[in-house]
Amino acid sequence: MAVVEVEGLRKRYGGTVAVDDVSFTVEHGEIFGIVGPNGAGKTTLVECVEGVRRPDAGRISVLGLDPLRDRARLRQVMGAQLQGGGLPDKLRVGEAVSLYRSFYADGADPGRLLDELGLAGKRDTAFEDLSGGQAQRLSIALALVGRPRVAVLDELTTGLDPRARRGTWELIERIRDTGVTVLLVTHFMPEAERLCDRVAVIDRGRIAALDTPGGLVARAGTGLERATLEDAFLALTGRAPEEEAG
Numbered sequence: 233m234a235v236v237e238v239e240g241l242r243k244r245y246g247g248t249v250a251v252d253d254v255s256f257t258v259e260h261g262e263i264f265g266i267v268g269p270n271g272a273g274k275t276t277l278v279e280c281v282e283g284v285r286r287p288d289a290g291r292i293s294v295l296g297l298d299p300l301r302d303r304a305r306l307r308q309v310m311g312a313q314l315q316g317g318g319l320p321d322k323l324r325v326g327e328a329v330s331l332y333r334s335f336y337a338d339g340a341d342p343g344r345l346l347d348e349l350g351l352a353g354k355r356d357t358a359f360e361d362l363s364g365g366q367a368q369r370l371s372i373a374l375a376l377v378g379r380p381r382v383a384v385l386d387e388l389t390t391g392l393d394p395r396a397r398r399g400t401w402e403l404i405e406r407i408r409d410t411g412v413t414v415l416l417v418t419h420f421m422p423e424a425e426r427l428c429d430r431v432a433v434i435d436r437g438r439i440a441a442l443d444t445p446g447g448l449v450a451r452a453g454t455g456l457e458r459a460t461l462e463d464a465f466l467a468l469t470g471r472a473p474e475e476e477a478g
């Protein structure tokens with residue numbers, strides 16, 4: 233069953249075409265990766281799926297809901313990661329998670345979630361006093377506290393140390409195993425390789441390739457004996473994951 237359906241999506245900002253005729257579907261229980269160089273249109277694309285941006289053209293359906301028309305209902309079933317600096321400085325970690333929990337009829341246990349994300353000891357710490365990695369983990373907790381059926385995670389593990397990153401990957405896999413569908417935007421190719429069932433490579437607003445990580449490596453024809461997804465990304469886009477789309 234398709235949980236997310238995107239068809240013919242277009243979005244421009246003035247003279248900049250950010251998303252240019254993008255179509256894909258995400259199946260129930262999939263971890264679907266969206267990768268691409270800086271400025272490729274990934275965030276614009278997922279913001280349209282979240283209903284926080286209005287597309288110029290195209291159709292989007294998430295669990296049968298229209299992200300703009302059915303925004304209130306979508307919020308109950310979709311979790312999205314906060315983008316940088318999205319909380320009041322003085323709000324404490326425990327308060328933030330309980331507050332977000334209160335928005336949902338059927339949410340997760342805040343204490344358990346903080347435990348799983350290694351934040352149990354930070355419950356009384358104000359947002360302004362968290363390290364970058366801790367704030368990042370809090371943003372993941374807030375995306376998951378409503379026990380969403382679809383989670384949109386943008387730069388999931390950016391800024392996390394290797395241990396926290398692995399812990400977060402395991403958490404996302406456990407969440408997926410409970411039937412949650414995950415849309416994951418990432419610049420980090422080992423993350424996409426490890427977590428994603430399928431990956432869309434976005435380049436200059438269009439899907440350059442869409443396949444399993446193994447399929448992308450095979451089709452990119454890197455000529456390397458042990459090619460990785462990063463090699464495939466370079467071959468498909470001509471750029472490194474952190475380079476500008478130009």
Ligand SMILES: Nc1ncnc2c1ncn2[C@@H]1O[C@H](COP(=O)(O)OP(=O)(O)OP(=O)(O)O)[C@@H](O)[C@H]1O
Pocket residue numbers: 245248249250268269270271272273274275276277
């Ligand atoms: N609010 C905006 N107003 C004008 N142009 C914008 C706006 N948001 C994004 N853009 C432009 O649209 C294009 C796509 O941006 P977007 O943020 O969607 O890319 P991205 O793939 O998420 O990039 P990154 O990997 O750097 O986060 C870029 O050229 C960007 O400069």
